[in-house]
Amino acid sequence: MRLDYVHDIQKSFRKVLDSMSRPGLINNISKESEKVDLEINFFNSTLVLMFMLLDSDISFKIISEKEEDITSFINKLTYAKSKNTEKADFIFVLRDAKPIDLVNGIKNAKSGDLINPHKAATIIVEVEEISNNKTLSLTGPGIERVNYAHIEAENSWILARSEKNEEYPLGIDMIFIDKESNILCLPRTTALSTKVVK
Amino acid sequence: MKISYNFAFFDEGSKREIRRAALKAVAIPGYQVPFASREMPIARGWGTGGLQLTLSLIGKDDVIKVIDQGSDESVNAVNIKKLIKKTTGVEQTEKTSKASIIQSRHRIPEVPLNEEQILVLQVPIPEPLRLVEPSEYKTKRLHAENDYSGAWLMLFEQIMKYGSMSTGADHPVLVYGRYVMAPSPIPRFDNPKLTCSKALILLGAGREKKIYAVPPYTEVVSLAFDDYPFRVESFENKKCRICGATEVFMDEIIDEKTGMASYQCNDTSYCLKKLNNSADNQGGDISERI
Structure with missing residues (x-):
């Protein structure tokens, strides 16, 4: 069965919106991503997000060992323009990227300005596994008291993110996707702590 | 001529743009994200912002409720419901607890919302500083500089003139300690429902081309002075002549x-x-x- 560009994308969007509204809440889009029938060398769920978010109005950057091929493929598929990390609206850090690439992606991404903080980049990161194990504690809007998350990736991005988001409302918003099509969002308002609050 | 529209009226490109704006709005609570408001089959200023949000959110499994100033059956609500029904075929309801998306003009329902619901509010004037500053160019800079003296002065002048804050509706609120936001013309009675709401609240202004949001469990404080605290409308010793309810608007x-x-x-x-x-x-x- 093929991915339905109207209904499957709508269902996926609602789950992403739910996760963005409630940082730490993990939603799964495997029902939708399983329907992707294109041969790609990154997660199907990442492609679903690309269909959901990209079009000719905005720009993107792929960070991957196969950057050139994937960039050309996505450009043809969505008509979105490829730009460098400093200017891209959406930055996709794929599974084969090195931890330092993610850190550099966060450091160099645009964080908007005080007049237009919405012009900041959204970084979508493919990781091995996402869970609610108590590795990170999350606080901020969308969280009643504290939420927990475990993101299976080298921790260096955490410091880079907190430095980038130091001057709210400037900052970057992040969406993590794992190989099981789980989605977890960290908007710029979410404070991360590696010390778990009990 | 019979026209068959895309699901939820919009083309997918329009939905995509509104969805991107909604995600940014959630990430920056209270900040007005500009969007390319579409021409709709109802006039701007009649709920097109809320309608555009609803149409980009809605799916086949949703249950929609539309209210206009508390009423499920007034003209604005009925027409919006008809349009949604005709272009999506989704189930409609009047029961607040049964709805997954509630589009509302100027009220937050009395029944407490839950985590599975999204409240979409229609907004005529999204800019809380518009009465004191007509220029959008300037108000964007005032927000950037966290300069809300205009909003405070407006309330102060009301106290000077009338002895109390006289905002009948749309009493400005401070969201997550950063952005002063117009909560849409909901009565003051509904302002406390905004803070730490279980449901996501999205606000859409079609004519003014803005989308903004209050995520769940977010602190929302109505602007007030220490010696003139914020007060909701009082219905003390009053009860509904039909159902006998008290402590409701x-x-x-x-x-x-x-x-x-x-x-x-x-x-x-x-x-x-x-x-x-x-x-x-x-x-x-x-x-x-x-």
């Missing part, structure tokens, strides 16, 4: 012949539910109560 109805005032619930579905429950228990008849 009520409409005042003046009898033209006698000049006597009576009160009834503004939220018609809440009133009906309460009435049905009591009618089931007592075998009562609505005509006996009015």
Whole structure:
């Protein structure tokens, strides 16, 4: 069965919106991503997000060992323009990227300005596994008291993110996707702590 | 000529743009994200912002409720519902607890919302500083500089003139300690429902081309002074003439012949539910109560 560009994308969007509204809440889009029938060398769920978010109005950057091929493929598929990390609206850090690439992606991404903080980049990161194990504690809007998350990736991005988001409302918003099509969002308002609050 | 529209009226490109704006709005609570407001089959200023949000959110499994100033059956609500129904075929309801998306003009329902629901509010003027600063160029800079003296001065002048803050509706609020936001013309009575709401609240202004949001569990404080605290409308010692409810937002109805005032619930579905429950228990008849 093929991915339905109207209904499957709508269902996926609602789950992403739910996760963005409630940082730490993990939603799964495997029902939708399983329907992707294109041969790609990154997660199907990442492609679903690309269909959901990209079009000719905005720009993107792929960070991957196969950057050139994937960039050309996505450009043809969505008509979105490829730009460098400093200017891209959406930055996709794929599974084969090195931890330092993610850190550099966060450091160099645009964080908007005080007049237009919405012009900041959204970084979508493919990781091995996402869970609610108590590795990170999350606080901020969308969280009643504290939420927990475990993101299976080298921790260096955490410091880079907190430095980038130091001057709210400037900052970057992040969406993590794992190989099981789980989605977890960290908007710029979410404070991360590696010390778990009990 | 019969035109078959795309699901939820919009083309997918339009939905995509509104969805991107909604995600950014959630990430920056209270900040007005500009978007390319589409021409709609209803006039701008009649709920097109809320409608555009609803149409980009809605899916086949949703249950929609649309209310206009508390009423499920007024013209604005009925027409918006008809358009949504015709272009999506989704189930409609009047029960607040049954709806997954609630589009509302100027009220937050009396029944507490839950985590599975999204409240979409229609906004005529999204800019809380518009009364003191007509230029959008300038108000964007005032927000950037966290300069809300205009909003405070407006409230201060009301106290000087009338002895209290006289905002009937749309009393400005501070969201997550950063952005002053117009909560849409909901009565002051509904302002406390914004803070730490269980449901996501999205606000759309079609004419002014802005989308903004209050994520769940976000601190929302109504602007007030230490010596002039924020107060909601008081309905003390008043009860609904139909269902007998107290401590809800009520409409005042003046009898033209006698000049006597009576009160009834503004939220018609809440009133009906309460009435049905009591009618089931007592075998009562609505005509006996009015």
